Amino acid sequence: MEVVSVTCALIFLDQKVLCAQRSEAMQLPGLWEFPGGKIEKGESPEDCLIREIKEELAISINIIGSLxxxxxxxxxxxxIRLMPFICVWGSGxxxxxxxxxxxxxxxxELKSLNWAQADIPIVEDLYVNWNNIQEQxxxxxxEN
Ligand SMILES: Nc1nc2c([nH]c(=O)n2[C@@H]2O[C@H](COP(=O)(O)OP(=O)(O)OP(=O)(O)O)[C@@H](O)[C@H]2O)c(=O)[nH]1
Structure with a gap:
């Protein structure tokens, strides 16, 4: 069976992370996720994520790590294989x-949202590693 690879962005600002609610027009309507999307043929996960965030949120991001x-x-x-990346806001x-x-x-506050099922282990991982990520x-x- 085909496993669809999906990238998602954990975008941090002032010790908070951006969480996005899927609209009624999307699959899994009303559930919360980290923005991102499916990797296209020939695309790297990082290029996919930068493209998707530009399309969905109109901002550019810098990727600094992954979970x-x-x-x-x-x-x-x-x-789906959901691939989370640690990101910062670049511009826009x-x-x-x-x-x-x-x-x-x-x-x-992370666990207060109604997350898409695939995100639940990622939210848990983010919670456990929160302080390390803040140090990163x-x-x-x-440096930048
Ligand atoms: N971007 C994103 N997608 C997620 C997350 N969690 C999760 O289950 N998904 C699922 O992964 C897939 C991502 O696809 P997508 O956002 O590019 O596209 P879509 O399903 O809205 O539309 P499409 O299938 O018509 O292209 C969706 O099936 C979505 O429900 C997440 O945190 N971020």
Missing amino acids: RSNEHAYSDVKV KLKLVEHQEVKWLAKE LVEYNR
Whole structure:
């Protein structure tokens, strides 16, 4: 069976992470996710994510790291491999092209949302590694 690879962005700003709510027109309507999308043929995961974030949120991001991927079977025929990347805002003004809402959440607020099932282990991993990620971000900001 085909596993569809999907990238997603954990975009950090001021110790908060951007979470996006899928609109009624999308699959999994109303559920929360990290923005991103399916990798196209011949595309690297990083190029995919930069393209998707530009399309969905009209901003450019810088990728500074990644977390463990999570494979999730929504059904017998729909299996996705969700690949999370740690990102910072590069430039542009945020505009919601596809999502109905976004929220910037602090660590302790993360688990309050109704997440898409494939995201739940990623949210857990993010929660556990939150402090390490903040250190990576401080280091990145010092060097850039
Ligand atoms: N971008 C993104 N997709 C996710 C997440 N979690 C999750 O289950 N998905 C699923 O992964 C797939 C990503 O596809 P997508 O966003 O590019 O496209 P879509 O399904 O809205 O539209 P399409 O299938 O008509 O192209 C969707 O099936 C979506 O439901 C997540 O955190 N971010």
